[in-house]
Amino acid sequence: MPIIPSLLDTDLYKLTMMQAVLHQHPGAQVEYLFRCRSPDVDLVPFLGAISDQIDALCALRATPEELDYLRGLRFIKPDFVDFLGLFHFDRKYVQLRANPDENGGIELRLRGPWLHTIMFEVPLLAIISELYMTGTFGPADREEGLRRIRAKTARLREAVGFEDCVITDFGTRRRYSHAWHGEVLPHLRAEFGTHFVGTSNVHFARRYGLVPQGTMAHEWLQAFQALGPRLRDSQVAAFDTWAREYRGDLGVALTDVIGLDAFLGDFDLYFCKLFDGMRHDSGDPFEWGERIIAHLQAHRIDPRTKTLVFSDGLDIERVMALYDHFRGRCRMSFGVGTNLTNDLGPKPLQIVLKMVRCNGQPVAKLSDSPGKTMVDDPGYLSYLRQVFSVEPPVPEASA
Known part of the structure; x- marks a missing residue:
């Protein structure tokens, strides 16, 4: 099979x-x-x-x-x-x-x-x-998995002040199984309600009428270390090429291919205006968010017009802590992976x-x-x- x-x-x-x-x-x-x-x-x-x-x-x-x-x-x-x-x-x-x-x-x-x-x-x-x-x-312990899903969804759904906190499923690569992934998504949509805004998985997005979510991954910027005009300009070349391809669509930039310091050095006023947001995938997310916000402000851009996407090893408690910390200072979105599609007990x-x-x-x-x-x-x-x-x-x- x-x-x-x-x-x-x-x-x-x-x-x-x-x-x-x-x-x-x-x-x-x-x-x-x-x-x-x-x-x-x-x-x-x-x-x-x-x-x-x-x-x-x-x-x-x-x-x-x-x-x-x-x-x-x-x-x-x-x-x-x-x-x-x-x-x-x-x-x-x-x-x-x-x-x-x-x-x-x-x-x-x-x-x-x-x-x-x-x-x-x-x-x-x-x-x-x-x-x-x-x-x-x-096989997936369905009863235990659903118990855990319900606890997560209830925690966010019942919290006061988190109405605009939104989550996307990013759990394809390390899921427990295809069948379990397919069972989890309808539960997330039903029990998270408006907190659940889509999935990175195109097959399940089509199957369940969800919004497919995603832009670029590390390999896009990595490849430009060899494809770009010179190594020092590789990130700039990667972002320029992406913008030329999508002309304003899919405007979330990944920040950790060579580290945040290198990213901020390359992400100048042009890119700050051009891209809709930035995605976190390694390092301390609170420090990352503070530095991204400060970088935008230094370029005279209101961080509340940009989206910070958090996607590194998140669970619901971490999502809520980040949302609470940055509430009102920027837009936010959270990509949660393994904790949604492979949380049934075994590691x-x-x-x-x-x-x-x-x-x-x-x-x-x-x-x-x-x-x-x-x-x-x-x-x-x-x-x-x-x-x-x-x-x-x-x-x-x-x-």
Whole structure:
């Protein structure tokens, strides 16, 4: 039974970036690398099942109904829909084996044209997550999961002064299972009410009549470390190219690809006016929000006209604390992932599949949270820090 039933069972930002790649950099060649951040996890027993699911993924094609749905999204161009009508996953770009250097680890790499590999990340992570969770802990404990969902929705729904606090489902990549994800969403819509404004998952957005949400991910800015005119201008080139592609749509900028200091150094008055908001995905969110607000004010822009999107490991308590802290000072939106789609008792996997090379050159995600930095060339990471004047993290003192 295929875990991924549709090409649209992915996050919207994969499609929006893919469209931009088609139009702006169709010849780029890339490499992605899988990493499991959860300690003491043995994924090797699932290698055969993962391989079978990749074969099933490669058999998928977009249906006429799915293509018609995409044509109804104002920022999706007709030629891109036509391209998706021809697109399919190709197994030749996937390398999968046990990792000889990591006990219980797997080595998963993607190598090939960016245009033809960009869609692999989300379904591959969802496949690995589901096979591990259901294979280790059994089917989703529906009763416990719904009990937890009801407690979360009641907490926000019954709170006074949080009427404008809105949440989006960002939980595709590390969900417990496709089936559980599909069951959770109607409950969120029914019980969160107006607090629930959509999902990043395009398949479920279409299925349930929800608003699909998403703009760009880290790989868009990472790729420009190799595609841009020079490394120091890579973020500026990435934002410029995005604006040229979408002409005012999808205007939320990601801030943590090379760290917040580097982002603020590049995000000048032009970008502050051009983009509708910024998204947080690493580092302290309270400090981040204060610095974003101060940056906007320094450029004589009212922060209340911009949206701060928080999306890093959120639960409902964290959402409410952030909303309460920044209430009235800016617009806010909250992307909640694993805590909605994989909170049933067992600990979810912390897994990522990130771009590490573009056009033969190393690229990196230099996160504000050191554990989320992703690179396979330490020398390049040092060079990136030097170019953007980013200090390495201070080692923790030993006990």
